[in-house]
Amino acid sequence: MPSYQRLGKLPQKRHTQFRKPDGSLYHEEIFGTEAFSGVYSTLYHEFAPTRVSHIKKLRDLSINEWQPSEHRHHHIRTKNLETTKDAVEGRQPLFYNNDVFISSARPTQSMESFFRNAQGDELYFVHEGKGTLESVFGLLPFHEGDFIVVPRGTTYRITLDSKESRFLVTESAGPIEIPRRYRNDYGQLVELAPYSDRDFREPEELAIHNEKGEFEVRMKVDNALMSYTFDFHPLDVVGWDGYLYPWIFNVNDFEPLTxxxxxxxxxxxxxxxxxxxxxxxxxxKLDYHPLAIPVPYNHSNIDSDEILYYVSGDFGSRRGIEIGSYTLHRRGIHHGPQPGAIEASLGKDSTNELAIMIETKKPLRVTSNAERLDDPNYPFSWTSPVKIGATVP
Structure with a gap:
């Protein structure tokens, strides 16, 4: 997680009386992980967050698995994925295992109800669009290229400011963190890290509400969607501090090492x-040895699956790729530059590609959504010389 942050009104000392202007007490909450041993934040509410007035199960979140008869590579085309609903209800699950759940979404609506994922941390990649993540921690505006890290249990909703939006959504069974090798023993980013603390964006303004009424918070838990009704607005936090909160890193601030x-x-x-x-x-910049081959060498992921999501630019080792394409390269099967890619890359000194990779330690399952978007000819795309690279607008 990024460093300690504080926002809004706080008492001088935690776990002590903190009173409103009318003399009544604010309601303190510890929002933490690993019981009381992990990272946490302390929040102060206008109303007791325990005050729920109605509970209802909406539906099971079952997945229709596709079980291909062949163990092979896949190319999943989501460029023309249907636009529908909001950033949560509009998710189209594609790949999953016990550790990770990967979806695409092209939402057209802002969220009316609030959402809380009690099943996993979330990582949004904003491929297209802009808007605001409104949470108990405050307002977090986002735009194209942003990674939005949302800790599990965060109450939030996403409002959209654009007609066209496209998200890659990753849900994780464990915390999504800055790699340990990028941090020193004190949690500070080291000089060799490809980004710095200055590249992170945290909530800068609280959305403090004290109105009463009927407000719904939908929660994902145990592969089901629950509905909780409160008689007060969920974004009632007047102040918080700690290490656990939503934050943003933009992919264009990643400093590549070559x-x-x-x-x-x-x-x-x-x-x-x-x-x-x-x-x-x-x-x-690409490799600069006089005899360098700037595209990847052939390799086989012997014990892992690899997803590559294509965002923009020319991807030199791959043909037939378009905006929103996913390739899934399966464990045990070789993949590498397609015919003609090596020769076409020689002498090039830079690339304008932008792609997101998710590499899993356990095999991935695929859904029926992936089946209907799958290109069955992709596993045979290494068999004949072709023009390499597909320009993405």
Whole structure:
């Protein structure tokens, strides 16, 4: 997590009386992980957050799994994925295992009710669009290229300011964090990290509400969607401090590390979580050895699955790729530059590609949504020379 933050009104000492102007007490909350041993924040509410007036189960969040008869690579095309609903209800699940759940969404509506994911941390990548994440921690405006990290249990909603939005949504069974190798023993980012604390954005303004009425908070838990009704506005926090809160990092602030010869994917790591890593392939200078081959070498993920989500630019090692494409390269099967890619790359000194990789430690399952968007010819795209690179507008 980024460093300690504080916002709004706070008492001088925690766990002590903190009174409103009318003399009544604010309601203190510890929002924390690992019981009382992990990172946490302390929040102060106008109303007791325990004061729920109605509870209802809305539905099970069952997944329709697609079980292909062949173990093969996949190309999932989501460029023309239907636009629908909001940033939560509009998610189209594509890949999952016990550690991670990956969806695409093209929402057209702002969220009316509030949402709380009690099942996992969330990472939004904003491919297209802009808006605001409104949470108990305050307002967090976002725009194209932003990674939005939302800790599990955060009460929030997303309002949209654009007609077209496209999100890659990753839900994690464990915390989504800055890689340990980028931090010193005190949690500070080291000089060799590909970003600094100045690149992070945290909530800067509280959205303090004290009105009463009927307000719904929908919660994902145990693969079901629950509805909780409160008689007060959920965004009633007047102040908070701590280490656990939503924050943003923009992919364009990732500073790529390059070498004389081709560097392996871990050099692009952006986030880590139990069971998977998130990497950012950003525009950068290419390898500068006189005999360098600027595209990846052939390799086989012997014990992991690899997803690459294509955002923009020319991806030199891959053909037939378009905006919103996912490639899933399966464990045990080789992949690498397609025919003609190596020769076409020689002498190039830079790339304008932008892509997000998610590499998992456990096999991924695919959904029926992925099945209907799958290109069955993709596994055979290494068999004949073709024009390499697809320009994405």
């Amino acid at each position: 070498g004389r010869v081709h560097q392996p994917p871990p050099i692009h790591q952006t986030f880590e979580a139990p069971g998977f890593d998130v990497l950012s392939f950003v525009p950068r």
